[in-house]
Amino acid sequence: MTSSMPVRAQNLTLIKGIAPNRLGGFVGSDLRGNQVSVLRARTKTLAPKCSLSAARPVSQPRFIQHKKEAFWFYRFLSVVYDHVINPGHWTEDMRDDALEPADLSDRGLVVVDVGGGTGFTTLGIVEHVDAKNVTILDQSPHQLAKAKEKEPLKECKIIEGDAEDLPFDTGYADRYVSAGSIEYWPDPQRGIREAYRVLKLGGKACLIGPVYPTFWLSRFFADAWMLFPKEEEYIEWFEKAGFKDVQLKRIGPKWYRGVRRHGLIMGCSVTGVKPASGDSPLQLGPKAEDVSAPVNPLVFLLRFLLGATAGMYYVLVPIYMWLKDQLVPKGQPI
Secondary structure, rough: OOOOOEEHHHHOEEEEEEOOHHHHOOEEEOOOEEEEEOOOOOOOOOOOOOOOOOOOOOOOOOOOHHOOOOOOHHHHOOHHHHHHHHHHHHHHHHHHHHHHOOOOOOOOOOEEEEEEOOHHHHHHHHOOOOOOHHEEEEEOHHHHHHHHOHHHHHEEEEEEOOOOEEOOOOOEEEEEEEOOOOHOOOOOHHHHHHHHHHHHEEEEEEEEEEEEEHHHHHHHHHHOOOOOHOOOOOHHHHHOOEEEEEEEEOOOOOOHHOOOOOOEEEEEEEEEEEEOOOOOOOOOOOOOOOOOOOOOHHHHHHHHHHHHHHHHHHHHHHHHHHHHHHOOOOOOOH
């Protein structure tokens, strides 16, 4: 399993260069695509500096990072999602590790699982919280149909909705959880702002998502497919939305042995606490995507096909890493 060390926003340092694996370094990249290393001290804290850059523009052409393409992408992927994607990128061990910082410590907590899809993450939530207090929201009826079939989720509320425009009152929930959804948000800052709004005072958001790769080929396919945020982007978006005590925890399949240069569809768990009642202090303009606008069907089809093709690369990456784990002796870097 990759390091589960929490990374506080105030203590994140990005240092240019390639970190030696033997020293426990983590190879990453800055917001301009340059390789950087996040170095871990022996005390498991990071150097007390933080350099945050502006997020990449939402207009960057990622072919499935639009609601309409994502809708149809999951129309087909929902059939095999739990059997193809989860074993390589979102295992039960990873799920339990990622949900630990959410502090699901009371069965009476009100929880919203945004982008809950087939309910795989929700199954981890209802181990700690009564299902009747949990709402699963997703824009894909095909994914939600799979969730409805799962016996432990029968008492959950299951609704269709938009992560960037949640149908919940301000101050509705004690916990906000979202796993494997942010990569499809045209405007991730808006989605995190909504997370802040729907939480009660002192409530906690837990967002689980991909990490941006540093290997050039993996980076190419990531940029073509969907949004792979960098660690510092997650932290910056949470802080801008108004969250306090923002922490980031790295997660990954056991067979990756901490290697993250290819990017992980589920690579980190980010949490933040709502410090004040009411709406987020962050003001935003119009939505980045107007789903009611007409779409050229040929352009749509081309985008969908290119995005789905790029996504196939990330079906092959975990197979490649698993094979390396089997072939390379334990204790040696892969």
